[in-house]
Amino acid sequence: MEWTLEVVSIPVTDVDRAKNFYVNQCGFRADLDTSPFVGARLVQITPPGSRCSIVLESGLPDSPGRPRMTPGSLQGLQVCVTDIEAARKELVDRGVVVGPVQHVGPSGWEDGKGDDAWNSFVFFQDLDGNGWVVQEAPKPLTDR
Incomplete structure (x- = not known):
């Protein structure tokens, strides 16, 4: 069985501002921009040539094993x-x-x-x- 790393969540304060940075300044591709329910938003972006994407989100609840990260806290x-x-x-x-x-x-x-x-x-x-x-x-x- 293969285990592939496909998506990494990036904690941001403003999804639109972050999307603009990653797409227009870093050159990443915007794959998805959706609202699964009122008040929630997911934006999935992929670096050129990568199989692993990043996700920018707002309004989603915490889930077991994935507490909310502080914007700016993800390093490396x-x-x-x-x-x-x-x-x-x-x-x-x-x-x-x-x-x-x-x-x-x-x-x-x-x-x-x-x-x-x-x-x-x-x-x-x-x-x-x-x-x-x-x-x-x-x-x-x-x-x-």
Whole structure:
């Protein structure tokens, strides 16, 4: 049996503002914008090329195993790209505040790309302070 991660909830203060940020600034695709009942709303958005989406919501009750998160409290969401400089440039060109390309070295985080595959990152936050990591990951051998 496969267990696939398909949707991650992102806590936000304003669904419309967050949808605009993720679609128009990050370039994610809006897949769904619905109201399952009066006073509730779900917006599902997917990063380009990803099978896993994020959901922005308002008006839904807490459920067992999923208490309400505070907007800005989700940190470390990670997406992977094959060209970290191009990804950073695209985000900056779209108006996202993005840190410099960094890698992990013996002294901690250092500016610039790492020498090893998988060791180049940029970091940004959404408008509520939820933190994202973009990591350069080489293409799988089957795609080279």
